[in-house]
Amino acid sequence: MDTSLTIQARLKQIFDALGITIYQIAKELGENPSKFYNILNGRAKPSYDTIMSLLACYPQISADFLIRGITPVLNSPEANARIMVPDDDTIDVPFIPVKFYATFVESYSDTVSSSDTECFRVRRPLIKGHKNTVVLEISGxxxxxxxAHGAKVLAIPISENDWEYQSGAVYAVMYRDYFVVKRIRDNELLTRKYLTLHSDNPLGGNVTVPLQDIRGLWKIIAIVEAPVE
Known part of the structure; x- marks a missing residue:
C-alpha cells in the first residue's frame, strides 16, 4: 500500500498495466484525449464521473488502487478462468447505421424501438440509467x-426544453432532412434562435442551424466501438 501516490501517478500505473494509450482510453470513454493529458501532467484532476467511467469500462482496474493506492493495480482473475462479460451486464440498444439515416429522419415522428431497427449490444454501466438511448454510426x-468514420457511439436524447443549455459536447442533430454529428460551441438558441455546429476536423467546416429547423438533439456520451486506425 502506497497512499502517497498522487492520482496522476496511480493513473499512469493503471494505463501502463492495461497496456493501452491515452488516446485509446479517451475514445472508449467518448472524451477528448487532451483531458487525460492534462490530468496526467498535473494540470487537472479527474472528476468523480471520470473515475466511475473508468471503473465501468475497465472492470479489471482495482478501485482500491485507483482511489486509495492499495495494491494490486489490477484485479487478478482466478487461475485458468476467462474474463467474460455476463449477458445480464449488457443490453441491446437500437442501432442507427449510416444507411438508415434517411429512413430515421423520415420516420422520426414514430417511436424508435428495437423491433423495427437493428440492435447493438452495449455494456449496462455505459447507459448510466439513461432512457431511450441509441447507438449511432459515424459517417465521414x-x-x-x-x-473516425465507422465508429459506433452511444447517444441520449435531449428534451426540447433543454436544447438551449447544451454546449461544448458532441451531439447528433436532426434538422430539416439532415442528420449530422457535430460539436456545439456557440449555442444562441435563447438569444438569437440558432445553433452553430462545428467539426473537430479543421477541414470539416461548420454550419448554422435556425431553431425552427431543428427536429431532434442527442448527446454523444460514449464510444462503444471504434475502427482500427
Whole structure:
C-alpha cells in the first residue's frame, strides 16, 4: 500500500498495466484525449464521473488502487478462468447505421424501438440509467481524430426544453432532412434562435442551424466501438 501516490501517478500505473494509450482510453470513454493529458501532467484532476467511467469500462482496474493506492493495480482473475462479460451486464440498444439515416429522419415522428431497427449490444454501466438511448454510426471524418468514420457511439436524447443549455459536447442533430454529428460551441438558441455546429476536423467546416429547423438533439456520451486506425 502506497497512499502517497498522487492520482496522476496511480493513473499512469493503471494505463501502463492495461497496456493501452491515452488516446485509446479517451475514445472508449467518448472524451477528448487532451483531458487525460492534462490530468496526467498535473494540470487537472479527474472528476468523480471520470473515475466511475473508468471503473465501468475497465472492470479489471482495482478501485482500491485507483482511489486509495492499495495494491494490486489490477484485479487478478482466478487461475485458468476467462474474463467474460455476463449477458445480464449488457443490453441491446437500437442501432442507427449510416444507411438508415434517411429512413430515421423520415420516420422520426414514430417511436424508435428495437423491433423495427437493428440492435447493438452495449455494456449496462455505459447507459448510466439513461432512457431511450441509441447507438449511432459515424459517417465521414469531420469529427476525427476523436470520432473516425465507422465508429459506433452511444447517444441520449435531449428534451426540447433543454436544447438551449447544451454546449461544448458532441451531439447528433436532426434538422430539416439532415442528420449530422457535430460539436456545439456557440449555442444562441435563447438569444438569437440558432445553433452553430462545428467539426473537430479543421477541414470539416461548420454550419448554422435556425431553431425552427431543428427536429431532434442527442448527446454523444460514449464510444462503444471504434475502427482500427
Amino acid at each position: 471524418n469531420s469529427m476525427s481524430p476523436q470520432l
